[in-house]
Amino acid sequence: MTEQQDRWWALRAYNSETQYGYGTEAEAEAWADVLNRGREINLYAPEPVEDAEMCRRLDDGQGGVNLADELAGVADLDAEGEGEGEG
Secondary structure (H helix, E strand, C coil): CCCCCCEEEEEECCCCCCEEEEECHHHHHHHHHHHCCCCCCCCCEEEECCCHHHHHHHHCCCCCEEHHHHHHHHHHHHHHHHHCCCC
């Protein structure tokens, strides 16, 4: 089994703004699942960013998120939401 490497991903959906994220393929798939919550059509799917110039712009901070950080934030929000009905 090969080790997953971090790279830039473009998450695209028809008729929607492309989202960019840096992380592993598994993180990109998980982030697509988050973006697709509540959607039935025009679902996001991750594709590796192959364009070297686009990767340079993303590396320079021109768009994009760290997928691990974003997924951790979603997990925290989901955990908070689960506890709201208690008490």
